Amino acid sequence: MHWEATKMAAPMAWGGLVLTLFGRPRSFLSVSGKVAVRIRSRCKSGRNVLQLHRRGIFKDIFPEGGDLPRLLESGPQTVYCGFDPTADSLHVGNLLALIGLLHFQRAGHRVLVLLGGATARLGDPSGRSSEREAVSANTVQENARGIQEGILGVFHNHRLCFCNDAEAANLGSLSILNNWSWYKEKEVVGFLDTVGRHFRMATMLSRHSVQSRLKSSEGMNLTEFTYQMFQAYDFYYLNQHHNCRIQLGGTDQLGNMISGYEFIHKVTGQDVFGIMVPLVTSSSGDKLGKTAGNAVWLNRNKTSPFELYQYFVRQPDSNIERYLKLFTFIPLAEIESIMDIHRNDPGKRNAQKRLAAEVTKLVHGKEGLETAKRCTRALYHSSMDALETMSDEELQELFKEAPFSENLLEPGTTVLDLCRKASAIPDGPRGYQMITDGGIWINHRQVTKPEQVLILGQHILTNGLSLLRVGKKNYHIVKWLNLAE
Numbered sequence: 001m002h003w004e005a006t007k008m009a010a011p012m013a014w015g016g017l018v019l020t021l022f023g024r025p026r027s028f029l030s031v032s033g034k035v036a037v038r039i040r041s042r043c044k045s046g047r048n049v050l051q052l053h054r055r056g057i058f059k060d061i062f063p064e065g066g067d068l069p070r071l072l073e074s075g076p077q078t079v080y081c082g083f084d085p086t087a088d089s090l091h092v093g094n095l096l097a098l099i100g101l102l103h104f105q106r107a108g109h110r111v112l113v114l115l116g117g118a119t120a121r122l123g124d125p126s127g128r129s130s131e132r133e134a135v136s137a138n139t140v141q142e143n144a145r146g147i148q149e150g151i152l153g154v155f156h157n158h159r160l161c162f163c164n165d166a167e168a169a170n171l172g173s174l175s176i177l178n179n180w181s182w183y184k185e186k187e188v189v190g191f192l193d194t195v196g197r198h199f200r201m202a203t204m205l206s207r208h209s210v211q212s213r214l215k216s217s218e219g220m221n222l223t224e225f226t227y228q229m230f231q232a233y234d235f236y237y238l239n240q241h242h243n244c245r246i247q248l249g250g251t252d253q254l255g256n257m258i259s260g261y262e263f264i265h266k267v268t269g270q271d272v273f274g275i276m277v278p279l280v281t282s283s284s285g286d287k288l289g290k291t292a293g294n295a296v297w298l299n300r301n302k303t304s305p306f307e308l309y310q311y312f313v314r315q316p317d318s319n320i321e322r323y324l325k326l327f328t329f330i331p332l333a334e335i336e337s338i339m340d341i342h343r344n345d346p347g348k349r350n351a352q353k354r355l356a357a358e359v360t361k362l363v364h365g366k367e368g369l370e371t372a373k374r375c376t377r378a379l380y381h382s383s384m385d386a387l388e389t390m391s392d393e394e395l396q397e398l399f400k401e402a403p404f405s406e407n408l409l410e411p412g413t414t415v416l417d418l419c420r421k422a423s424a425i426p427d428g429p430r431g432y433q434m435i436t437d438g439g440i441w442i443n444h445r446q447v448t449k450p451e452q453v454l455i456l457g458q459h460i461l462t463n464g465l466s467l468l469r470v471g472k473k474n475y476h477i478v479k480w481l482n483l484a485e
């Protein structure tokens, strides 16, 4: 249906096709009586997403004290946020920008996601202490596909799981563009002649992203230095072609946003705005990005729903209230009561579990959340039922590092045979002794008799799988081919 259609259309977005998903063209709104009433009935201030400041999601606004509230209240606006496809998935660090965009969409504004097919190749120096490695055009293109899929998934899940019918009908549109579509046609002399002239060296040099690098031994190359000009031109381009006056990004994007503001102001005389969402940092204060080496990804093939869920369940109490406000759409009053209950019995981690459930549902949908909970029960509560209902994919996601082997079950196969088939124990008497010493578990139950013949429903689950554990946490997964359906 809708989702299928967008999925199919997705690869075509590459090369600059504007992909407009969800939401209807405004002209349609004005002719459809029913929708028009709904739109009119939205109170003026409902569009003013800045009222969400108590959630902490919109941390800073540039220029300060500007007329942004009035602009927002005047009617649906277009807001954009760019993502450079330097990897094939976004990570939790990017999630707040997406959630910021979703708040705009909920308030009826038009959302424009910009994939930086061109800018990813230049490398944004903002917030980085070292140069980015060059990424080939092909890799960037593939990465953009992965990122687009992840973003579409989040918007789709949001509409499905976090909006009632009326809210879903009032969502603003979502479009995905790629800045390669305008840079691929630009010739360098013309660009420097028409755009470059508006950028003053002293201003560019004064940016924090430039200063911090110039002071370091790493230095900075010309390509990185010009990055701010490209992001500024993007803003200008979107302003001219999509009437976009608002850019959203992490706090590290302030310099690039100001460049855009200044450029647009100089060329058109128009005021535009930058809105910054907080940067998510780990408990040690590091930025949660992929360079910090601690990335939690949004795409399932890189971080499973279970891992994402557990990441949020593990958050310390000191983060939890702030994260509930930032990462979920739960009304503030309800967050207060969640926190009251939590404070009475913090050991239960109820607030963390709620946070984890909300985020997992947003990123992986209802089904992803079920997977995450099933995996949690199978692993931490040694639930046979949960193990039994798990698919191969879930099991492999859960025991990522665990070797997986496929075998044919022969009559009379014993515990020892299973351990050997899975190469889980050393050859000879030492392996045998590991079993008798109590170092082996099959499907969460300790087995101490090597000659015991495997029993269906106990050692072999009805889904044709055996989960073998050696010691504390060395897992092996065995799939019995002639039993699996």
Ligand SMILES: N[C@@H](Cc1ccc(O)cc1)C(=O)O
Pocket: 081, 082, 083, 084, 114, 116, 119, 124, 179, 230, 231, 232, 234, 235, 249, 253, 256
């Ligand atoms: N510079 C942004 C990505 C971006 C790219 C192009 C833009 O026009 C805007 C933003 C970042 O690194 O996060």
